[in-house]
Amino acid sequence: MTRQHRRITGWAAAMLLVAALAMVAAGCGSSGGSSGGESKASTEIEGLGSSLDEIKSMAKDEGEVDLVIWAGYADKSWAKTFTQQTGCKVVTKDGATSDDMIDLLSTGQYDGVSASGNASVRLMKRGDVAPVNTDLIPNYADVSEGLKNQDYNSLDGQAYGVPHGRGPNLLMWRSDVVTPAPTSWSAIWKPSSTVKKKISIYDDSIFIADAAIYLKATKPDLGIDNPYQLTDEQFTAAVNLLKSLKPNVGEWWADYAKQIQSYANKDVVIGTTWPYQENILKADKKPVVAIKPKEGTTGWSDTWMIYSKAAHPNCMYLWMNYIISPQANAKVAEWFGEAPSNPKACSFTTDKNFCTTMHTNDDAYWKNIYYWTTPTADCGGKGGTCKTQQDWVNAWTEIRG
Amino acid sequence: MTSVPYEQPPPREGLGRRLSRYFYRHPRLSLALLLAVPLGWLVVAYLGSLFVLLLASVWTTDPFTSEVVHTYTFDNFRRIFDEPVYRDVAWRTIRMAGLVTIADAVLAFPIAYYMARVATPRARNILVVAVLMPLWASYLVKAYAWRTILSGAGVLNWALDPFGVSFDGYSTTGLWLVFTYLWLPFMILPIYAGLERIPSSLLEASADLGGKSLRTFWRVTLPLAFPAVVAGSIFTFSLTLGDYIAPKLITSQQFIGTVIYDNHGTNLPVAAAFTLVPIVVMVVYLLVARRLHAFEAL
Numbered sequence: 001m002t003r004q005h006r007r008i009t010g011w012a013a014a015m016l017l018v019a020a021l022a023m024v025a026a027g028c029g030s031s032g033g034s035s036g037g038e039s040k041a042s043t044e045i046e047g048l049g050s051s052l053d054e055i056k057s058m059a060k061d062e063g064e065v066d067l068v069i070w071a072g073y074a075d076k077s078w079a080k081t082f083t084q085q086t087g088c089k090v091v092t093k094d095g096a097t098s099d100d101m102i103d104l105l106s107t108g109q110y111d112g113v114s115a116s117g118n119a120s121v122r123l124m125k126r127g128d129v130a131p132v133n134t135d136l137i138p139n140y141a142d143v144s145e146g147l148k149n150q151d152y153n154s155l156d157g158q159a160y161g162v163p164h165g166r167g168p169n170l171l172m173w174r175s176d177v178v179t180p181a182p183t184s185w186s187a188i189w190k191p192s193s194t195v196k197k198k199i200s201i202y203d204d205s206i207f208i209a210d211a212a213i214y215l216k217a218t219k220p221d222l223g224i225d226n227p228y229q230l231t232d233e234q235f236t237a238a239v240n241l242l243k244s245l246k247p248n249v250g251e252w253w254a255d256y257a258k259q260i261q262s263y264a265n266k267d268v269v270i271g272t273t274w275p276y277q278e279n280i281l282k283a284d285k286k287p288v289v290a291i292k293p294k295e296g297t298t299g300w301s302d303t304w305m306i307y308s309k310a311a312h313p314n315c316m317y318l319w320m321n322y323i324i325s326p327q328a329n330a331k332v333a334e335w336f337g338e339a340p341s342n343p344k345a346c347s348f349t350t351d352k353n354f355c356t357t358m359h360t361n362d363d364a365y366w367k368n369i370y371y372w373t374t375p376t377a378d379c380g381g382k383g384g385t386c387k388t389q390q391d392w393v394n395a396w397t398e399i400r401g
Numbered sequence: 402m403t404s405v406p407y408e409q410p411p412p413r414e415g416l417g418r419r420l421s422r423y424f425y426r427h428p429r430l431s432l433a434l435l436l437a438v439p440l441g442w443l444v445v446a447y448l449g450s451l452f453v454l455l456l457a458s459v460w461t462t463d464p465f466t467s468e469v470v471h472t473y474t475f476d477n478f479r480r481i482f483d484e485p486v487y488r489d490v491a492w493r494t495i496r497m498a499g500l501v502t503i504a505d506a507v508l509a510f511p512i513a514y515y516m517a518r519v520a521t522p523r524a525r526n527i528l529v530v531a532v533l534m535p536l537w538a539s540y541l542v543k544a545y546a547w548r549t550i551l552s553g554a555g556v557l558n559w560a561l562d563p564f565g566v567s568f569d570g571y572s573t574t575g576l577w578l579v580f581t582y583l584w585l586p587f588m589i590l591p592i593y594a595g596l597e598r599i600p601s602s603l604l605e606a607s608a609d610l611g612g613k614s615l616r617t618f619w620r621v622t623l624p625l626a627f628p629a630v631v632a633g634s635i636f637t638f639s640l641t642l643g644d645y646i647a648p649k650l651i652t653s654q655q656f657i658g659t660v661i662y663d664n665h666g667t668n669l670p671v672a673a674a675f676t677l678v679p680i681v682v683m684v685v686y687l688l689v690a691r692r693l694h695a696f697e698a699l
Contacts, residue, residue, distance in 0.1 A: 102467070103666035122466045205667075251571065252653045258548075265554040267571065376465055388464035393667040398486045400655050 043133040048313040058314040060087045065315035068104045068113040078331045088315035096254040097204040111310040116300040117152035118372040129305040131158045137321045153303040161305035162320045167338030168299040168369045172290035173270035185214045185293045196248045200271025203252035205396035211238040217295040229379040235387045242399045275337025296368025458673035467667045477674035494657040498641035501580040502634045509588035517596035547579045576651045587636035595629020631695035
């Protein structure tokens with residue numbers, strides 16, 4: 001290479017570098033400016049029809065709805081009926097954790113999400129989801145009043161979605177290995193030698209709340225009230241409990257398919273699970289039992305929310321209406337193993353006792369089920385100082401070691 | 402005054418011709434235009450994204466919504482240096498990458514040697530295809546297949562059972578096996594190419610001078626093939642260093658990749674700061690590899 005050549009290349013490269021960095025910097029600036037604005041309670045979404053009839057006809061043109069879901073929330077057996085009724089094809093993506101779902105929705109490729117409480121509050125705050133006009137969702141009127149206008153699905157009295165259903169996180173074990181049948185979470189926190197190294201634990205920081213629930217029952221001195229609002233001392237106790245659990249964990253799961261495989265192969269024999277895995281394993285004739293232990297448990301109350309810049313808002317509105325219709329709500333509740341949000345669903349389940357088994361209207365049963373929510377510094381408005389979501393996430397990396 | 406005879410103006414040239422003349426007179430401009438697209442891609446898409454990543458590492462997040470807040474701080478780096486967990490994870494990952502590289506080199510060398518110097522052309526072709534074949538299957542399928550093999554109820558434990566041995570497959574050792582399998586082709590191919598380049602005359606000369614085959618191997622073949630081994634190790638080392646899917650599927654332990662993956666949604670700045678660790682490790686590794694003449698063997 002001659003000297004002149006080298007000078008030319010150097011000059012060209014330097015010029016391009018400056019141009020590129022300027023472009024990148026400009027890109028950063030603009031993305032920073034658009035986020036974090038105050039969310040107005042206007043239910044207008046670009047491209048959404050103003051009446052149900054208009055929505056129905058516009059949905060035919062959209063022809064598709066893209067959803068971020070908990071596994072099994074939009075199975076073919078009822079999604080197909082929706083497509084036949086509305087002309088909207090259902091495309092889904094499973095989220096493994098609430099953080100995962102927030103991440104997926106913020107890519108902008110989806111129209112809506114089945115958000116649990118620890119995702120929904122953050123999504124509302126971030127402005128990623130839009131308020132909904134419940135007048136355009138006829139089935140909303142049938143939803144249990146107790147699930148409407150909760151702090152995880154509304155803001156200042158404005159609904160931000162439709163309640164989907166609720167359920168507990170369960171303690172599940174293989175009955176051919178674990179005897180006698182446990183009744184308490186101590187089965188994992190104080191494991192017997194048969195289950196050591198064979199415990200299956202949900203791999204997400206929200207599981208710290210499960211430790212807090214056990215401490216609430218066994219160490220009343222700590223004064224834990226809400227497992228998601230923990231002071232420094234309470235939080236440290238929960239984290240230490242989890243660190244002592246770590247050597248006994250066989251597998252940390254976030255992918256439900258991974259957990260099903262591990263239970264089926266006896267690589268794990270006890271742990272925490274969703275009713276969905278229990279149903280699949282039981283359908284596969286695997287000897288598993290799942291219960292809500294006596295200390296209570298964490299759980300979820302899910303909400304279908306619409307992305308604030310949804311590409312298919314009309315299909316999404318129709319989906320929100322469809323999934324809480326008695327027939328569809330019955331199907332999804334039975335498939336996943338949760339209590340439906342629409343009481344009318346109870347007469348459409350294949351198992352006529354399903355709603356009783358799921359304690360749909362049994363308030364006493366839900367009393368010690370703590371729905372997932374996002375930990376906040378102000379202890380959920382109670383005052384004092386609590387550990388934040390960020391503290392939970394950081395602690396989780398340390399616990400996992 | 403003398404009258405100037407009227408001259409016919411030359412016919413107007415086409416645009417293409419004039420442009421080409423212009424560029425001929427301005428070689429710098431033509432070079433800049435020629436390089437603009439590939440260089441632009443490299444700088445914007447490649448270095449640009451790296452730059453944004455590094456920029457993100459000095460930002461912070463909203464403790465409630467986990468959104469990135471553009472406040473500059475070095476807390477993320479302090480966190481990574483102070484918290485022992487990040488150091489443990491980094492060491493664990495580097496150790497794994499080193500062990501995988503050694504295992505792959507030991508396995509790949511005889512195979513590559515056979516392919517390059519012993520096998521008939523027909524057998525060689527078959528072996529090349531056999532080595533490349535696994536690369537055509539999806540990485541995810543292979544990782545899941547190993548998950549099944551390593552399970553307590555899997556093939557491996559079934560085969561070990563008659564000997565009264567059981568193997569905890571979902572462990573660091575299990576992951577080491579999986580990585581060694583996954584990256585083996587990346588080690589075989591450079592060594593094969595390196596061995597093939599050694600002129601037979603050198604080996605013959607060694608024999609003529611009384612070198613026995615083992616001595617020839619140690620004194621001639623191995624030193625000449627070593628840069629190729631280092632070249633292959635760049636792949637096995639860097640691929641292990643950055644992988645997060647196999648660790649997620651096989652073990653419950655955290656590696657650099659899994660920590661970054663788990664934090665990218667909830668704490669992007671910490672994840673970005675942690676990516677500096679593999680970047681620094683790889684830069685050092687590449688500098689050493691360059692001294693060992695690995696780049697000439699690529």
